[in-house]
Amino acid sequence: MLPFARVSVIGLGLIGSSIVRAVRDTMPTVHLSGHDADPAVRARVATLGLVDDLADSAGAAVTDADLVILCVPPGAIGAVAREIAADVPDDAVVSDVGSSKAAVLADLLAALPGRHIVPAHPVAGTEHSGPDAGFATLFKGRWCILTPPPGADPIAVERVTEFWRRLGSDIEIMDAAHHDRVLAITSHLPHLIAYTIVGTASDMEEVTRSEVIKFSAGGFRDFTRIAASDPTMWRDVFLSNRDAVLEMLQRFTEDLTMLQRAIRWGDGDQLFDLFTRTRAVRRSILEEGQDDPAPDFGRRH
Amino acid sequence: MLPFARVSVIGLGLIGSSIVRAVRDTMPTVHLSGHDADPAVRARVATLGLVDDLADSAGAAVTDADLVILCVPPGAIGAVAREIAADVPDDAVVSDVGSSKAAVLADLLAALPGRHIVPAHPVAGTEHSGPDAGFATLFKGRWCILTPPPGADPIAVERVTEFWRRLGSDIEIMDAAHHDRVLAITSHLPHLIAYTIVGTASDMEEVTRSEVIKFSAGGFRDFTRIAASDPTMWRDVFLSNRDAVLEMLQRFTEDLTMLQRAIRWGDGDQLFDLFTRTRAVRRSILEEGQDDPAPDFGRRH
Numbered sequence: 001m002l003p004f005a006r007v008s009v010i011g012l013g014l015i016g017s018s019i020v021r022a023v024r025d026t027m028p029t030v031h032l033s034g035h036d037a038d039p040a041v042r043a044r045v046a047t048l049g050l051v052d053d054l055a056d057s058a059g060a061a062v063t064d065a066d067l068v069i070l071c072v073p074p075g076a077i078g079a080v081a082r083e084i085a086a087d088v089p090d091d092a093v094v095s096d097v098g099s100s101k102a103a104v105l106a107d108l109l110a111a112l113p114g115r116h117i118v119p120a121h122p123v124a125g126t127e128h129s130g131p132d133a134g135f136a137t138l139f140k141g142r143w144c145i146l147t148p149p150p151g152a153d154p155i156a157v158e159r160v161t162e163f164w165r166r167l168g169s170d171i172e173i174m175d176a177a178h179h180d181r182v183l184a185i186t187s188h189l190p191h192l193i194a195y196t197i198v199g200t201a202s203d204m205e206e207v208t209r210s211e212v213i214k215f216s217a218g219g220f221r222d223f224t225r226i227a228a229s230d231p232t233m234w235r236d237v238f239l240s241n242r243d244a245v246l247e248m249l250q251r252f253t254e255d256l257t258m259l260q261r262a263i264r265w266g267d268g269d270q271l272f273d274l275f276t277r278t279r280a281v282r283r284s285i286l287e288e289g290q291d292d293p294a295p296d297f298g299r300r301h
Numbered sequence: 302m303l304p305f306a307r308v309s310v311i312g313l314g315l316i317g318s319s320i321v322r323a324v325r326d327t328m329p330t331v332h333l334s335g336h337d338a339d340p341a342v343r344a345r346v347a348t349l350g351l352v353d354d355l356a357d358s359a360g361a362a363v364t365d366a367d368l369v370i371l372c373v374p375p376g377a378i379g380a381v382a383r384e385i386a387a388d389v390p391d392d393a394v395v396s397d398v399g400s401s402k403a404a405v406l407a408d409l410l411a412a413l414p415g416r417h418i419v420p421a422h423p424v425a426g427t428e429h430s431g432p433d434a435g436f437a438t439l440f441k442g443r444w445c446i447l448t449p450p451p452g453a454d455p456i457a458v459e460r461v462t463e464f465w466r467r468l469g470s471d472i473e474i475m476d477a478a479h480h481d482r483v484l485a486i487t488s489h490l491p492h493l494i495a496y497t498i499v500g501t502a503s504d505m506e507e508v509t510r511s512e513v514i515k516f517s518a519g520g521f522r523d524f525t526r527i528a529a530s531d532p533t534m535w536r537d538v539f540l541s542n543r544d545a546v547l548e549m550l551q552r553f554t555e556d557l558t559m560l561q562r563a564i565r566w567g568d569g570d571q572l573f574d575l576f577t578r579t580r581a582v583r584r585s586i587l588e589e590g591q592d593d594p595a596p597d598f599g600r601r602h
Binding site: 075099123124126127128133142143145172178181182183185186187188189190191192193194195196197198199200201202203204206207209211212213214215216217218219220221222223224225226227228229231232234235236238239242245246248249251252253255256259260263264266268271272274275276277278279281282283284285288290291292294295296297298299300 | 376400424425427428429434443444446473479482483484486487488489490491492493494495496497498499500501502503504505507508510512513514515516517518519520521522523524525526527528529530532533535536537539540543546547549550552553554556557560561564565567569572573575576577578579580582583584585586589591592593596597598599600601
């Protein structure tokens with residue numbers, strides 16, 4: 001039996017449009033409704049025929065849903081939740097896909113008191129944005145973290161679990177605060193650092209922009225991919241997960257300062273020891289199937 | 302006409318073994334000799350049949366060469382150059398493939414006075430090491446930077462240029478000091494930061510190693526690839542390009558501190574502006590063919 005019969009997705013960018021595509025593939029009898037605040041995105045979704053009912057408002061899109069998934073940037077969750085509050089059926093489950101969870105959960109609980117709220121974070125994505133960037137297999141073999149509030153209805157949690165399993169994901173359940181600390185180190189800090197170094201390189205006076213681009217294969221180009229991620233979403237992630245990001249950043253800065261000192265004083269052993277240790281982390285990631293084992297991510301040469 | 306008839310490669314890891322494979326493919330009449338200080342590597346190179354003459358010492362490998370390429374870590378260049386000094390023919394050209402150039406050039410000039418020295422840096426590689434990791438197309442469509450000393454014989458420079466063109470590379474000539482500043486920002490600092498964050502993540506107490514691995518698809522896994530690069534080589538790069546690396550690191554830290562402050566004070570506009578600007582850098586890299594345009598580097602999903 002399907003976990004949900006009528007799914008409504010609000011926000012049809014990379015993640016939202018991938019969800020509706022994946023539902024079509026894996027649960028073809030599910031009725032899909034959707035809405036996006038951007039008329040250009042709505043027009044594109046209509047052309048692509050991604051949903052059964054494309055509504056002109058978020059409220060209209062959720063009226064008959066038994067699962068509502070908000071696929072909007074973390075900073076917009078509160079406003080969208082308030083917008084749909086009067087229209088969400090009482091027994092519907094409301095979820096989201098945000099990359100930070102404690103602030104988002106608080107916004108959902110405040111806007112939708114007494115409703116079934118089961119936030120989710122599929123740890124998947126690309127550097128592209130918009131409805132054309134989505135694809136049905138985006139969540140396959142990837143982790144999806146659920147962060148239900150204390151006291152959440154176990155049946156609602158189980159239904160959302162089953163929904164993401166059918167999209168191909170493995171499920172982990174944890175509390176929102178722990179999620180935010182785990183993702184601060186595995187996702188948010190890496191993005192912050194990538195954005196920073198790409199900015200630093202762009203601002204060089206004596207090394208030209210053209211040289212930075214030309215010789216980016218030395219490592220820099222990897223960072224530019226992450227630093228091409230959606231600016232609105234990432235602004236919201238850093239602002240909504242402020243405390244955990246600042247703490248991880250502090251740890252990173254301490255470690256970087258230690259390496260800086262090792263370089264200044266010519267302490268090769270300290271560098272070599274760390275570089276050997278980090279190599280083992282890569283091996284673990286490949287052993288657990290969390291990355292493409294081909295050299296250079298399988299890039300075409 | 303071929304630029305060189307007898308090429309000797311000292312050091313047969315990822316880069317050295319890729320060079321001999323590429324020479325075989327593109328200039329099959331060239332005689333290839335080679336040596337590696339590691340007997341296990343020599344045995345593997347013999348099994349793979351990568352060179353015509355596999356010598357037991359670096360000196361024996363260069364006796365009849367008209368091009369000698371040292372493919373050893375920057376910190377080993379001086380010692381290897383001294384080792385071959387008595388055996389390099391007077392009219393041979395000596396080159397290398399090191400990622401830092403001013404210190405390497407100084408070591409070569411000191412060890413081989415009066416010889417034709419044309420250092421090179423092919424900006425290409427993968428995170429893998431050793432003779433099995435090499436492949437003939439590694440340098441195709443990639444930049445190779447030559448840093449001849451002032452007063453270098455133009456004919457020697459032209460022959461090395463032609464050699465790398467035949468391996469598929471585009472050539473840029475610049476002085477060693479400028480090279481070291483360009484690569485400090487496009488390659489050395491990115492590696493230092495990747496090594497650092499992978500270390501920081503490994504050292505977390507409350508976020509387990511298992512969680513870091515599991516949820517690495519959020520961005521972290523990209524850094525683990527770079528942080529899996531050869532520890533000896535990268536130790537030597539940081540020590541031999543100390544001043545430029547420290548300066549770029551200082552610039553990076555200033556920029557990171559500014560973002561840290563923006564996050565702390567909730568200045569979303571500053572974050573959004575940077576994140577929009579960095580997206581454009583990615584576009585330039587793709588426009589100039591310096592990365593795979595497929596989403597997520599073309600990783601298999």
